[in-house]
Amino acid sequence: MRRVAVAGIGFTKVGEHWDRNFKELFAEATLAALKDANHMEIDQLYVANMMGAHLQGQLSMGAITAEAIGKPGLPAVRIEAGQASGGVAFHEAFKAVASGINDWVLVGGVEKMSDLLPEAVTSALAGAEEQDYTAYTGVTKTGLSAILHRLYSHEFGATPEEIGWFAARSHDNAVGVAHAQYPFKLSIERVMTSPMEADPIRMMECAAVADGAAAVLLGPADKIEAGIEITASTVATDHLSIAARKHPLTLEAVKKAATKAYEIAKVEPRDIDVLEVTDDTTIDGVLSLEDLDFFEKGMGAKLVAQGATTRTGEIPTNNFGGLKARGNPVGATGLYQIAETVLQLRGKAGSNQIPEAKIGMAQSMAGVGSTCAVTILRRV
Amino acid sequence: MSVPRYWREEKSRYRLVGEECTKCGAKYYPKTPVCGCGSTEFKPYKLAEKGKVLSWTVIRNAPLGYERFVPYIVALLELDDGIRLLSQVVDVEPEAVKAGMKVEFTLRKVTEDGQAGLIQYGYKFRPIVD
Numbered sequence: 027m028r029r030v031a032v033a034g035i036g037f038t039k040v041g042e043h044w045d046r047n048f049k050e051l052f053a054e055a056t057l058a059a060l061k062d063a064n065h066m067e068i069d070q071l072y073v074a075n076m077m078g079a080h081l082q083g084q085l086s087m088g089a090i091t092a093e094a095i096g097k098p099g100l101p102a103v104r105i106e107a108g109q110a111s112g113g114v115a116f117h118e119a120f121k122a123v124a125s126g127i128n129d130w131v132l133v134g135g136v137e138k139m140s141d142l143l144p145e146a147v148t149s150a151l152a153g154a155e156e157q158d159y160t161a162y163t164g165v166t167k168t169g170l171s172a173i174l175h176r177l178y179s180h181e182f183g184a185t186p187e188e189i190g191w192f193a194a195r196s197h198d199n200a201v202g203v204a205h206a207q208y209p210f211k212l213s214i215e216r217v218m219t220s221p222m223e224a225d226p227i228r229m230m231e232c233a234a235v236a237d238g239a240a241a242v243l244l245g246p247a248d249k250i251e252a253g254i255e256i257t258a259s260t261v262a263t264d265h266l267s268i269a270a271r272k273h274p275l276t277l278e279a280v281k282k283a284a285t286k287a288y289e290i291a292k293v294e295p296r297d298i299d300v301l302e303v304t305d306d307t308t309i310d311g312v313l314s315l316e317d318l319d320f321f322e323k324g325m326g327a328k329l330v331a332q333g334a335t336t337r338t339g340e341i342p343t344n345n346f347g348g349l350k351a352r353g354n355p356v357g358a359t360g361l362y363q364i365a366e367t368v369l370q371l372r373g374k375a376g377s378n379q380i381p382e383a384k385i386g387m388a389q390s391m392a393g394v395g396s397t398c399a400v401t402i403l404r405r406v
Numbered sequence: 407m408s409v410p411r412y413w414r415e416e417k418s419r420y421r422l423v424g425e426e427c428t429k430c431g432a433k434y435y436p437k438t439p440v441c442g443c444g445s446t447e448f449k450p451y452k453l454a455e456k457g458k459v460l461s462w463t464v465i466r467n468a469p470l471g472y473e474r475f476v477p478y479i480v481a482l483l484e485l486d487d488g489i490r491l492l493s494q495v496v497d498v499e500p501e502a503v504k505a506g507m508k509v510e511f512t513l514r515k516v517t518e519d520g521q522a523g524l525i526q527y528g529y530k531f532r533p534i535v536d
Contacts, residue, residue, distance in 0.1 A: 149469040158415055159436045162516065162528060163492050164465060164472040165480040172463035173482050173492075180461070180505060225464040225500065269482060269490040 028246050030123045031253030032403070033130075034063025035365035037240035040207040040353030046237075048075075048082060048138040049094035055239035055358070056095050056134040063243045063250075069128040071095075071102035074115035074135035075357035078104075080150040081142050091134065108154030109167075109306065111135065112360020113261070113390020113399025116242065120259040120401075123244050134241035135358030147235050151356070154393045156266040168232055168307055170268060170394045172224040175309040178275055179226070182324035184312075186226050190217045191331040192308035193231050193350050198336065200347025202377050205362075207236050207353030231308040231350075238355030240362040247406070254368045257385075258291035258402040260284075266396045277395035280317035284389070284400050288319075291385075291402040295319045298402075299383040300370040301335075301343045302363035304391035305350050314389055315343070318400070342380045345370060360390030364401055371405040407524055419528040420513060424489070426451035435489055455511035456534065457485035464500040471517040479503055483531060497532040508534040 036058025038051050052073070060066055073091045078084045088102030105115035112135040119133040139147050152161045155170065165173075178184060197212035212230060220230035247255050262282035268274045288294060295318065303318065305311030312326040320341050321329050329335070335343035346352045346366045349359060367386035369375045375383075383405075390399040415436075417423055424435030429445035435453055440446055462481035465472070472478070479495040481503070495509060509531040516528045 144467065145470050145473060148467060149471075152469050156436075159419075160492055161469070162419075163480050163494055164468060164475065164478060164516070165463070165492060166465060166467065166469060168467075169463045169465050169480055173461045173480070176463070176505075177461040177482075222464065222466055224466060227463075267492065269492050274482070 027124045028126055029248065029255060030120055030244055031247040031250045031255045031406070032242055032368050033065055033245045033250045033253060034059040034061070034243040035241070035368050036062055037205055037362055037365050038238050039205045040236050040238040040355055042140040043237040044140065048078065048136050049091065051138065051237060051239040052091050052134055052136040053095050055136070056132055056241040059132065059241040059243045065130065065243065068097065068100060068130050068132045070122055070131045071100050072115045072119050072131065072133040073102065073104045074111040074133065074361060075104055075137060076106055076108060076111045077137060077139070077150040077153070077356065080153060081147070082138060107397045108392030109304070109356050110360060110390045110392035110397040110399050111357040112363070113388065113401065114397065116360060116364055116401060117259045117261050117399050119244050120256055123246060129246055129249070131244045132241060133244065133361065134239060135361040136239040137355040137357040138237050139235045139355065140237050144235065154396065160267050166224060167393060168227055169224040171307040171309050172227040173268065174274060174313065174394060175226055178309060178312070181275060184327040187214060187218055188327040188331040189308050189312055190214060190228070190231055191327070192305055192311040193217045195330060195335055196305055196344045196348040196350040199345050199378065200351035203346045203352060206347045206351055207234065208347070208351045227307050227309070233306050233349040233354035236353040236355040238353060238358050238362070240358045240365050242361055242364055253406065254371045255404050255406045256401065257404045258287040258400070260286045260290065261397065261399045262286070263397050264395055266393065268394060275313065276323070277313050277317045277398070279395050279398040280314055280389065280391065283398045284318045287400040287402050293385060293402065298341065298385055298387045300345055300367060300380050300386040301341050302348070302367055302388040303343060304389055305344060305348045306354060310391065310394065311348070314391065318387070318389060337380060345375065345378050345380060360388070360399060363388035363390060364403070367403050371403055407519055407526060409524065412524055412526060422453040422455060422511060422529060424451045424453055425449065433489055435491055453489050454486040457483045457509060459495065459503060459505060459507045459509060460484050460490070461505065462495065462503050481531070483509060494530040495532065496530045510534050
């Protein structure tokens, strides 16, 4: 297996881009990644996108995005794995280069959510859940997280405020981030007085509707100068329904993908300098931290509230605002996480830089853990 | 919702019928083509109609087709036979739901496809009144 590195990254600002379509967003991010790599030749394109088929009615995403970046004819395919599409598409790109089949693989994620009304977006997001017996109850993605939130409080004695701190911490890190959707602080008081979205989860504990695109160019490590090496890229899945899981508060897909990634990269959680996790809601972030093995089960919320994930904490997490504040243009999110981790490892994160960051991890998760992709990157 | 897609789930949804693996005895609701043990042999399994609330939420921003029911309760239930499922809990105010609350099966309208479309039914659960 060949060693694989990141040659270039690019992304758009996350927000509501009323005046631009998904092709324009995709082109901006991917061209930026090629320019960053100073390399224009591509052998394969992967497109990470979850909801284009619902929201824009667009399939054949591979061909249409290849055309959009001026390269009709390129082998190109869309990768869909719910909200983990970005991380899983990156994994497929990694395998293409590692195997030696392709040299230069461009993986771009895009989601254009602001074209529809909130109910339609809520339905499309619930598309990542089992349809006939889960979505049929009228539950939403946030509702499923809320059921876990209540179980978590009950089981471990965490207060809603301790869990709510995850959102405030994410916002602290988004201040001054040019590409963030909400680059401002959000106090814990404002989180805890915002209206209920799906009790006990409040609106300010949830990522919002967003448009955006992010891209990464991968290539053979020996052909890239000062590249960031991909030391592990793993994917695991779990039962979709939380009712079918033996222990609903343990995200088995996260545990499996992480365990394997640590083993392949020959590192432990304490070796990770910077971390990006999926905080689609606060509790998703808390459970992820625990199942990635950074904190003991049941301690995550307390430790986040105490500051363990801040820039000077034990494990600096979501260093540009995470899904909550940088934003969550779903199919692109996993690639924003990887691009941001690369910025940290290059030492180019500006006022968000974590000093001496050498090893970074990104966790891209669908639903409440039905699919999870884990990536470990290292400065060489 | 297409009629065949609705029709083929009717029995399972209206009568809470799942499947039991004839080899290892594992029970599934909804049914699955292949058991975790590898077997593809199943027999019908009737779920218990009573159970308790393990956890719940109150949906305030609903998906399409469910808007007129908000706020509504969706709970993770454990039935008396140990099967877990997600279901709406009805005939109770959101504030009155408690962990461990006993509930029973009831057949209710779930949603309807506009003025002339299919009216969809399914299981919901309601508190057991002593």
